Amino acid sequence: xxxxxxxxxxxxxxxxxxxxxxxxxxxxxxxxxxxxxxxxxxxxxxxxxxxxxxxxxxxxxxxxxxxxxxxxxxxxxxxxxxxxxxxxxxxxxxxxxxxxxxxxxxxxxxxxxxxxxxxxxxxxxxxxxxxxxxxxxxxxxxxxxxxxxxxxxxxxxxxxxxxxxxxxxxxxxxxxxxxxxxxxxxxxxxxxxxxxxxxxxxxxxxxxxxxxxxxxxxxxxxxxxxxxxxxxxxxxxxxxxxxxxxxxxxxxxxxxxxxxxxxxxxxxxxxxxxxxxxxxxxxxxxxxxxxxxxxxxxxxxxxxxxxxxxxxxxxxxxxxxxxxxxxxxxxxxxxxxxxxxxxxxxxxxxxxxxxxxxxxxxxxxxxxxxxxxxxxxxxxxxxxxxxxxxxxxxxxxxxxxxxxxxxxxxxxxxxxxxxxxxxxxxxxxxxxxxxxxxxxxxxxxxxxxxxxxxxxxxxxxxxxxxxxxxx
Amino acid sequence: xxxxxxxxxxxxxxxxxxxxxxxxxxxxxxxxxxxxxxxxxxxxxxxxxxxxxxxxxxxxxxxxxxxxxxx
Numbered sequence: 001x002x003x004x005x006x007x008x009x010x011x012x013x014x015x016x017x018x019x020x021x022x023x024x025x026x027x028x029x030x031x032x033x034x035x036x037x038x039x040x041x042x043x044x045x046x047x048x049x050x051x052x053x054x055x056x057x058x059x060x061x062x063x064x065x066x067x068x069x070x071x072x073x074x075x076x077x078x079x080x081x082x083x084x085x086x087x088x089x090x091x092x093x094x095x096x097x098x099x100x101x102x103x104x105x106x107x108x109x110x111x112x113x114x115x116x117x118x119x120x121x122x123x124x125x126x127x128x129x130x131x132x133x134x135x136x137x138x139x140x141x142x143x144x145x146x147x148x149x150x151x152x153x154x155x156x157x158x159x160x161x162x163x164x165x166x167x168x169x170x171x172x173x174x175x176x177x178x179x180x181x182x183x184x185x186x187x188x189x190x191x192x193x194x195x196x197x198x199x200x201x202x203x204x205x206x207x208x209x210x211x212x213x214x215x216x217x218x219x220x221x222x223x224x225x226x227x228x229x230x231x232x233x234x235x236x237x238x239x240x241x242x243x244x245x246x247x248x249x250x251x252x253x254x255x256x257x258x259x260x261x262x263x264x265x266x267x268x269x270x271x272x273x274x275x276x277x278x279x280x281x282x283x284x285x286x287x288x289x290x291x292x293x294x295x296x297x298x299x300x301x302x303x304x305x306x307x308x309x310x311x312x313x314x315x316x317x318x319x320x321x322x323x324x325x326x327x328x329x330x331x332x333x334x335x336x337x338x339x340x341x342x343x344x345x346x347x348x349x350x351x352x353x354x355x356x357x358x359x360x361x362x363x364x365x366x367x368x369x370x371x372x373x374x375x376x377x378x379x380x381x382x383x384x385x386x387x388x389x390x391x392x393x394x395x396x397x398x399x400x401x402x403x404x405x406x407x408x409x410x411x412x413x414x415x416x417x418x419x420x421x422x423x424x425x426x427x428x429x430x431x432x433x434x435x436x437x438x439x440x441x442x443x444x445x446x447x448x449x450x451x452x453x454x455x456x457x458x459x460x461x462x463x464x465x466x467x468x469x470x471x
Numbered sequence: 472x473x474x475x476x477x478x479x480x481x482x483x484x485x486x487x488x489x490x491x492x493x494x495x496x497x498x499x500x501x502x503x504x505x506x507x508x509x510x511x512x513x514x515x516x517x518x519x520x521x522x523x524x525x526x527x528x529x530x531x532x533x534x535x536x537x538x539x540x541x542x
Contacts, residue, residue, distance in 0.1 A: 197533065197537075198530070199533060212526075244533075310508055311515065313508060314511075314512055317508075345504050345508070347484075347485060347489045348505045349505060353508075353512045356513075358526040359516070359526055359528075360512070360515050360520065361526070362524070362532045363519040363520070369536050399500055420529065445538065447538035449538065450538060
């Protein structure tokens with residue numbers, strides 16, 4: 001292998017372990033060394049579990065050596081996750097001061113599924129406090145920093161997930177997305193990130209941010225890697241009744257590279273407004289790639305995302321204010337300004353307003369499907385209108401500034417959470433200052449297979465996902 | 472009728488209904504925020520909702536309109 005072990009993709013390294021070309025101990029050690037090297041620069045880990053990971057890797061290697069051993073699709077592969085996926089008895093800080101020593105009593109379904117597939121737990125990753133800001137600022141554990149330029153934000157709230165995968169310190173990571181929290185760090189750090197359809201992946205055993213809109217999704221180096229993790233974690237779970245019960249497709253099998261006849265829509269309103277020149281240029285180039293692959297790229301108007309943004313926000317603040325009610329009354333000083341400011345308005349929204357916002361979801365979803373997905377197969381938009389801003393630029397000067405910063409960063413991601421639809425963030429270029437730029441593909445409910453097929457075809461003809469930041 | 476949401480309302484509601492003390496300056500910001508969001512919902516609800524609506528329709532529609540079930 002000409003590339004260093006830690007630079008392989010998840011599916012490449014899983015195959016190498018399965019074929020006994022490398023051991024899990026070797027790849028885990030390579031990730032630990034890389035993690036220790038980058039941690040002082042980007043602060044992506046809250047806890048690196050080096051010894052436990054190596055112990056698990058040794059066990060994984062023993063299993064591979066057994067004659068006729070059956071191994072899972074992630075056998076021996078080190079992954080690290082946003083510090084909000086519970087493991088019974090082990091600390092899960094949720095990026096907060098308040099839960100600094102919190103030891104949950106349950107293990108998340110997705111964690112059990114990753115373990116059953118053979119994955120190694122490398123550590124717990126930095127994140128925005130209580131998954132509640134889209135920049136990655138964290139006053140309690142230190143800001144996570146962008147591997148492409150540590151003065152810039154990683155995006156959040158899955159800040160450590162974006163940074164660690166970009167920095168090649170593990171092969172994949174789980175994030176969560178309630179308003180853009182997987183897609184924003186994926187876009188800002190130059191990796192792939194999936195916001196799954198509402199109900200595709202169990203949310204049992206993880207921190208709640210807004211239970212009506214929370215989704216689980218992987219951040220990875222390639223689309224194929226993302227498809228693999230998604231298949232492992234998706235599917236019905238009796239412990240999460242909001243989970244859909246239909247069969248999960250073999251997403252990797254659908255990666256044919258073929259896009260002929262696919263109709264990709266470009267929204268004529270909202271999503272492409274106010275782009276910086278480098279984002280506009282990267283989007284234009286990605287349209288050309290899709291056209292060259294045989295897709296039809298069509299401009300069309302979409303139902304007003306700005307209204308959906310507001311409705312999503314109402315649902316989010318109302319539910320967050322319930323989740324945090326005790327601490328907001330007894331320990332408000334233990335929240336950062338970012339988080340406190342985003343929970344507070346929820347105490348002043350009438351219950352009827354919250355319920356109307358929930359009742360409106362079906363109407364807007366129906367309008368979006370008939371207005372968009374009855375005409376095109378996928379929608380293509382920039383994830384952010386600009387490359388990642390600096391940490392200093394997104395430091396709020398007061399409570400009133402928080403909503404403006406959050407609105408600017410999440411304007412293209414949050415409406416999708418209200419609609420419950422899937423969206424995949426894909427690296428699409430570098431800005432003049434060397435910061436990643438990304439588009440997202442959005443589809444109808446449970447169309448992850450199609451998103452993966454289209455984005456994988458794009459990655460076969462581009463190399464943005466292979467670029468590595470110099471750290 | 473569409474009267475403004477005031478800082479007094481926010482402070483009173485916080486103290487009387489939620490046992491929360493809110494400073495005057497923050498109450499003014501919250502009043503503007505809440506008014507904007509509340510009006511957006513009322514306008515949308517007036518246009519779209521009727522007495523048969525309930526939140527569970529959303530999950531049912533996601534399942535009904537899924538990719539695999541596309542006509």
